[in-house]
Amino acid sequence: MLTSKENLQLKLKTLPEKPGIYQYFDAAGTIIYVGKAKNLKKRVASYFNKTQDNGKTILLVKRIVDIQYMVVDTELDALLLENNLIKKYQPKYNIQLKDDKTYPWICIKNEPFPRVFSTRNVIQDGSKYFGPYPSGKVMHTLLSLIKELYPLRNCSYDLADKKIKEKRYKVCLEYHLGNCLAPCVSYESKTHYDEKISQIENLVKGNITSVIQFLKDKMLYHAQNHEFEQAQEMKVKLETLENYKAKSTIVSPTIHQVDVCTLIDEPDAAFVNYLCIHNGSIIHAYTAEVKKKLNETREEVLSFVLPELRSRFSSVSKEVLLDAKLDLKLDGINFFVPQKGDKKHLVDLSLRNAKFYRLEKQKQEKIIDPERHSNRIMEQVKTDFRLVDLPVHMECFDNSNIQGTNPVSACVVFKNAKPSKKDYRHFNVKTVVGPDDFASMEEAVYRRYKRMLEENQSLPQLIIIDGGKGQLSAALKALEQLELRGKMAIVGIAKRLEEIYFPGDSLPIYLDKRSESLKVIQFMRNEAHRFGITHHRNKRSKAAITSELVSITGIGSKTQELLMKTFKTVSAIRVAEIEDLAKVVGNAKAKVIRDYFEVN
Numbered sequence: 001m002l003t004s005k006e007n008l009q010l011k012l013k014t015l016p017e018k019p020g021i022y023q024y025f026d027a028a029g030t031i032i033y034v035g036k037a038k039n040l041k042k043r044v045a046s047y048f049n050k051t052q053d054n055g056k057t058i059l060l061v062k063r064i065v066d067i068q069y070m071v072v073d074t075e076l077d078a079l080l081l082e083n084n085l086i087k088k089y090q091p092k093y094n095i096q097l098k099d100d101k102t103y104p105w106i107c108i109k110n111e112p113f114p115r116v117f118s119t120r121n122v123i124q125d126g127s128k129y130f131g132p133y134p135s136g137k138v139m140h141t142l143l144s145l146i147k148e149l150y151p152l153r154n155c156s157y158d159l160a161d162k163k164i165k166e167k168r169y170k171v172c173l174e175y176h177l178g179n180c181l182a183p184c185v186s187y188e189s190k191t192h193y194d195e196k197i198s199q200i201e202n203l204v205k206g207n208i209t210s211v212i213q214f215l216k217d218k219m220l221y222h223a224q225n226h227e228f229e230q231a232q233e234m235k236v237k238l239e240t241l242e243n244y245k246a247k248s249t250i251v252s253p254t255i256h257q258v259d260v261c262t263l264i265d266e267p268d269a270a271f272v273n274y275l276c277i278h279n280g281s282i283i284h285a286y287t288a289e290v291k292k293k294l295n296e297t298r299e300e301v302l303s304f305v306l307p308e309l310r311s312r313f314s315s316v317s318k319e320v321l322l323d324a325k326l327d328l329k330l331d332g333i334n335f336f337v338p339q340k341g342d343k344k345h346l347v348d349l350s351l352r353n354a355k356f357y358r359l360e361k362q363k364q365e366k367i368i369d370p371e372r373h374s375n376r377i378m379e380q381v382k383t384d385f386r387l388v389d390l391p392v393h394m395e396c397f398d399n400s401n402i403q404g405t406n407p408v409s410a411c412v413v414f415k416n417a418k419p420s421k422k423d424y425r426h427f428n429v430k431t432v433v434g435p436d437d438f439a440s441m442e443e444a445v446y447r448r449y450k451r452m453l454e455e456n457q458s459l460p461q462l463i464i465i466d467g468g469k470g471q472l473s474a475a476l477k478a479l480e481q482l483e484l485r486g487k488m489a490i491v492g493i494a495k496r497l498e499e500i501y502f503p504g505d506s507l508p509i510y511l512d513k514r515s516e517s518l519k520v521i522q523f524m525r526n527e528a529h530r531f532g533i534t535h536h537r538n539k540r541s542k543a544a545i546t547s548e549l550v551s552i553t554g555i556g557s558k559t560q561e562l563l564m565k566t567f568k569t570v571s572a573i574r575v576a577e578i579e580d581l582a583k584v585v586g587n588a589k590a591k592v593i594r595d596y597f598e599v600n
Contacts, residue, residue, distance in 0.1 A: 007066070008048070008064065008065070008066070008067065011067050012041075012044065012045050012048060012067075015040050015041040015044055015045070015067075015069065016040055016041060016069075016071055017039050017040065017041045017042070018039070018040055018071045019036075019037065019038050019039070019040070019071070019072055019073070019074060019075050019077070019078050020036070020037060020040045020069055020070050020071040020072050020078055021034060021035065021036050021037075021069065021070050021072070021078050021081050021082050021085065022034070022035050022036075022037065022040060022043070022044050022067060022068070022069040023067070023068045023069070023085070024060070024063075024064045024066075024067060024091075024093075025064070025065060025066040025067070025068070026063045026064070026065060027063075027065050029066075031085075031089045031091050032060065032063060032064070032091050032092050032093050033060060033064075033091050033092075033093040033094060033294075034082055034085045034086050034089065034091050034094055035082065036075070036078040036079055036081070036082040036303075037078065038075055038078075040069055040071070044067060044069070047060075047061055047064075048061065054294060054295045056093065056293060056294050056295070057294050057295070060093045060294065074331070075329070079303055079307060079330070080307060082304075083304060083307050083308060086304070087308075092293070093293045093294055094293060095270075095290050095291060095292050095293055095296055095300070095301060095304055096290065096291045096293075104118045104119065104120050104131060104132060104133050104139055105118070105119055105120070105122060105129045105130060105131035105132050105133070106118060106129070106130045106131055106133070106139060106142065106143065106204050107119045107127050107128070107129050107130075108127060108128040108129075108130075108197060108200065108201065109127050110125055110126035110127040110128070111158075111159070112158075112159045112160055112161070112190070113153055113159045113183045113184075113190065113193050114127075114197055115152065115153060115154060115156075116143070116146060116152055116197075116200060117143075117154070118139055118140070118143060128201070130201075130204040130205065130314075131284075131313075132286075132312065132313075133284075142203070142204065145203070145240065146200055146203065146204075147179070148240060149199075149237050149240060150196040150199070150200060151178065151179055151180050151181050152180065152193075152196065153174070153180045153183060153184070154174065154179075154180070155172065155174075155180075155184070157169055157184055159183060159184055164183075164184060164185070164186055167185070169184040169185060170184075170185065171184070171185055171187070175187075181193075199211050199214060205278065205283070207278065212238065215234050215237055215238045216234075216238065218230075218234045219231050219234035219235055219238065222234060255277055255342060255343065255346070256278070257277070257278055257316075257317045257318075257319075258277045258317050258319045258320070258321060258343070258346075259274065259275065259276055259277070259310065259315055259317045259319070259320045259321070260273075260274070260275040260277065260320070260321045260346050260347060260349075260350045261273070261274050261275075261302060261305075261306055261309070261320055261321070261322060261350070262322065262323040262347060262350040262351040262354050263298055263301060263302060263323070263354065264351075264354045264355060264358050265298055265301075266292075266358070267292075267295070267376075267379065267380060267383065268291070268292055268376065269289055269290060269291055269292055270289075270290040270292060270296075270298070270301045271287065271288075271289055271290075271354045271355075271357050271358040271361070272287065272288055272289075272290055272301070272302075272305050272309075272354065273285075273286070273287045273350045273351070273353040273354040273357065274286045274287070274288075274305075274306075274309045274313075274350075275346065275349070275350050276313050276315050276317070277317075277346065284313045284315075285353070286309060286313070287353050287354060287357040288305070289357070289361060290304070290305055298324070298326055299326050299327055299328050302322075302326065302328055303328060303330075306320070306330070307330070317333075318332060318333060318334060319333070319334050319336060320333055320334070320335050320336070321336055321337070321338055321343055321346060321347050321350075322335055322336070322337050322347070323337070323347050323350070323351050324337060325337050362516075371416075373417075374416045374417040374418065375390075376516075377417040377516050377517075377520055378390050378391050378392065378416070378417050380515065380516050380517045381394075381417075381462070381517045381520060381521075383517075384511055384515065384517040384518075385462060385489060385491060385500075385517070387461060387462060387489050388489075389461045390461070391460075391461040391462040391489075392415060392416060392461060393413070393414075393415055393458065393459075393460040393461055393462075394413070394414045394415075394417075394460055394461065394462045394463075394464065394524065395411055395412065395413050395414070395448075395460045395462075395463050395464070396411070396412050396414075396463075396464035396465075396466065396521075396524035396525055396527070396528040397409060397410070397411050397441060397444055397445060397448075397463070397464070397465055397466060397475065397528060398410050398466040398525065398528035398529050398531075398532045399437050399440045399441055399444070399466075399467075399471075399532065400529075400532040400533050407428075407429040407440050408426060408427060408428055408429060408532055409426075409427040409429060409440055409441065409443070409444030409532065410424070410425070410426055410427070410528050410529075410531045410532030411424065411425045411427070411444065411448055411528070412424050412524060412527045412528045412531055413425075413460075414520070414524055417520055419527060424531055425448065426531075426532070427443070427444040427447060427448070429443055429444070430443070431443050437467070437470075437471065438470050438471060438473070438474040439474065441465065441467070441471045441474040441475055441478075442474040442475065442477050442478045443478075445463075445465075445474075445475045445478035445479065446478035446481060446482065449478070449479070449482055449484055450482060453482065453484075459484070459487065459488055460488060461488065461489060462488070462489045462490070462491070463475070463488055463489070463490040463491075464490075464491060464492075464493060464521055464524055464525065464528075465490065465491070465492040465493070466492075466493060466495075466525050466528055466529065467492050467493075467494065468492055468494040468499070468501060468508075469492065469501050471492055472490070472491070472492035472501050472503065475490060475492075476490065476503055485503075490503060491503075493521055493522075493525055494508070495525075497510070498510070498511070498513075498518065498522070500521075552592065552593060552596045553592070553596075554589065554592050555589065555592065555593065559585055559589060562584060562585065563584065563585065563593075566584050567584075573593065573597075574597045578590050578591065578594045581593055581594065
């Protein structure tokens, strides 16, 4: 009998070179991954024949004990089948569309004289559902408009033709208020009621123009037949609908039917925004987080999400706008990346919503699970800076001086991607004469790590030097003297274009301006600058104070301290009355101070 490993090898050799889907099973017989492929043999073999660089993929391959597949006619068939199987089995290693809540729908009930109402439960009973609506406010605005335009019943009576003929029901208060035309007692015909339902369906689908045209035709018909009250009623409805259209139309009316899908990519997740445009109006807007499991590409994420969202929102648009060109093909759909005009504005709007959603999620994560938030940032830094170890401990250096006077350096420490202020350090530069930024950096780095070695402290995984190649080279000299080069990662960040310099590389790299790695490095750099400049100002201020008060003969250091403690500034001492000075230092010293400032 073949072992599971031998069985896998045999299946790999006999897989067909056809499009289809494949399923991986673990030892318990559970589906742990579903995938699609243009060529089943090549795609499945790639998991086993090459060295994987993604930890989750390595873990997946280790757990596979069986493979099953299904051949289909086209790649699109494979995509749709994959999508259905993922939704059905929710495999552990497949990406998932994560919904935070159940969104409401507008339901047109499958019954005689249908009711129209909102619901969060979709029941497969033949009723028509429109949505879902991520914004309840938008949905309720639409329902209010429907109620204003079309009097409908809201009772739950069974209005079967037989029961109406048997006169089982009586008119209720809703009829007397004008909110219902009483089909329960045959005051309103089924034909007239169904005509209203047809217009409501057009409204919720976004076909406002067709409803407006229908009302215009009815208004003209009533006017020509001298039915002026009915014509006025149609006119009021027209005005209401035109007003709603003006508020809901936020894109060019020339854009009739198009979908927009944009994506913000992260290592473990993607944030997707989807817009459905119909007759110049955005009729659906939806943003979701997609949990990635195996470092899926943008194409793989969208090939999973887009068919799901188009199915969910019943979209039949033949054109889909994207924010970047992707190797993505779906039968009957044209993908387009607009460069200017109204369509480009739509893509920008969609991308902006995806960014805001990502920012909101990151803020929530920071509050709810700060440890996970910190780990995610450190993992990103590790990836972007090509580190061997997770950067749990990072340090950043900056210099401060004015024309070489009172030079100081600052070192700020971040642990778990957060400031550790108790570990911040100042360095009064001792060995450098004049404005030599490189030498100051070398001294600060040398002193910092010499002391850490002497005290057997744990060294950081990443050192950030505020400056370009010159400052980075100076810091490397210090590490070489301590025989620490290569034992800690070190990079320089130049302020002008935020270039990142690595040791030995003549050209810098540029991180995405939206990258959390760059943001945490910028935060460290700014914190080091703030910490250093504050110390430099204090030192300069003390030097200025000392130089002025020390010039007064007979005024010693203790008297200087007493004066500064009382008056706070030299300016206040300069303008103080002799009586006020005498209360602090006595008459004799008060006279000396007053005489000095009158002369100087």
